Amino acid sequence: MDIKQMPAIDKDTLKSENLVLNMGPHHPATHGVMRLLLELDGETVVKCTPYVGYLHRGVEKLAEDMTYLRALPLTDRLDYISSMTHNQGYCYAVETLLGVEVPVRAKFIRTMVCEMSRIASHLLWIATHALDIGAMTVFLYAFKEREFILEQFEALCGARLTVTYPRIGGVRNDVSQEFIDSVYDFTNYFPSKVDEYERLIDRNRIWFKRTRGIGVITAEEAVNYGLTGAALRGSGVNYDIRKLFPYDAYDSVDFDVPIGTHGDVYDRYRCRMEELRQSNRIIRQCIERLPKGAIMTKDAPKVTLPSKKKVLTSMESMIHHFMVITKGPINCPKGEVYVATEAPKGELGFYFISDGEGKPYRMRVRAPSFVHIAALPKLCEGGLVADVISNIGSIDIVLGECDR
């Protein structure tokens, strides 16, 4: 055929399809069983649709059939990376519902272990985030300190991940002096370890290129998407529940809330790295100001269990023990309560409807991961495949909490 006879190529009629890539549910970088349906034009992401629910266990429904005390271990399984904060959030919500006041010592202990949990969670985050972007060594550096924290948890309550240490009305057992000493020693050297992680990536040109200006979300958009935690603070919104609505001992310790400006992956990274140092500060202050006293409230006999000795010697206590175990807290008030706490990943809310029984009529968990995943399309669309990975890392999700 003569070239002149060739029909002119009309770009609109040329058939070209986007490549649909199913990232997940099992994929090295989706941080659990999440599935992203990516529509790719070359390497550019045209559309990103997250699919969640692969880890659904019906935690909220299960809790409806359990007394408040028995539902507590379920919350460990929400964010298994930082179960302390989730136990605490749950306990704090139930305490608010039942009107239980926690002793001061227990408040300080809770604050301390929760900040340790936050450090462990952030360390896992920086480890996997850096690994996703290709910096392998940070992963192993961060895991060493995380391992120390988990060992301390094991010494404290016998479990490394699913601790169930905070209880309604206090904590399970008192902290030992060895525990306090080793944690205090940890707070001495931990900031230098944070410097060490930063030295590997913080000023690295490739790290800049992979994180700066990637996944930008403005403050307004971030609020509209319901982002919380460091994902929101990276965009410059000063929203930290520990500061705004202090619970436990957060109003009696000094700490700063790091704020970003650009709302990109790098600022979210900087916020979390700074939070590591702030958490370290909080732990130190908690240890220094740890008061003497009870670790379990004595003012709420209808909620807490009597001591074992009393149960074995006194008839009333035995009946009381039996009632609390089988029926849950006696004379629960009717009503609704929503209580939010600052989990490492963002705002963790527990919403209870009580109909006066010893178990919740309805429990709803506002999980930050679930809300954050909803913002993924906004962050990823228009970027490249490699940016999807940095974005997933930067919003810090855990699927156990998202799917519940």
Place this chain on the structure above:
Amino acid sequence: MINETLYNLIITIIKIIVVLSVAMLHVAFAVYFERKTIGHMQRRLGPMEVGPHGILQSFADVIKLFFKEDLVPASADKPLFYIAPVIGIAATMVSLSVVPFFNGFAIANIKVGLLFLFAMSSLGAYAVILAGWASNSKYSFLGGMRSSAQVISYEVSMGLSLVGVMIMAESLNLNDIVAAQQNFPTRLYIIPQFIGFVVFVLSAMAETNRVPFDLPEAEQELVAGYFTEYSGMRFALFFLAEYIGMLVMSSVAVVCFLGGWGLPGFIYSIFSGSSIFISILEVICFLFKLYMCMFFYYWVRSTLPRYRYDQLMSLGWKILIPVSVFNILITGTIKMLVQ
């Protein structure tokens, strides 16, 4: 006449067997060396279980891979799927034939050795592209696409970075390049050709798909990239090709910039009587330099994050190629002036 041909043939076959078996064994220990190096850089021990300090770990891995089931995806393009790893391993192994391990020793001491190396490393890209295409998997496909673009771009800068050396040595034969360095005042081309060296090292990393340019097999993005669907020995062939590719690229760096087998001058005058001893020293010297280069690869791997695809391209085209062209210009001008 026939006897002489036969003799040459036998000698060549012996050379091939020696070089290839040494190279294969080398891969086993290069992997071990890498795992140990990175392990110690990351506050852990690396392999410790098989043999003393885990020295036999690689052999255990090979035995394991050997007995793995050889899976071929049902929708794969079977002939291409089978042939891709073979192309990869063949292209890199053939490259070894022109590398001079000591003075005068190379399986094929051909005049255009450097061009031959380029040709073979370009051919290696076919393995990656074909593997990505034939697997009929999207991750493999993306990996193959990335790799083809990457190899083509970095081939250019790698070729240009070595032109300076070619100008200075006035030869493309690798043995002659080393010999020319022996007669050069600094005895190493890295000193006048530092820009070329840096460009070459960066391009070689991209060419062999190593961190920070390991995009075709970026684990966190593309699972395993172009060899996602490969298993068992076919996977091992890709693995082998990558490590022999590193060996070849390191030896090019050693030959062209670091003086190859060249020993310091006084050693030649001390041991001038015993040529065998000198050859042994030369091999040791060559391997030492080679392993320093390999160590550099590992060091980078445990330190740096990974580039993004478009950033890699802009680095290659906008920085490395202009810089190496500039280097050629300078080298050529100086050469003209000196003559």
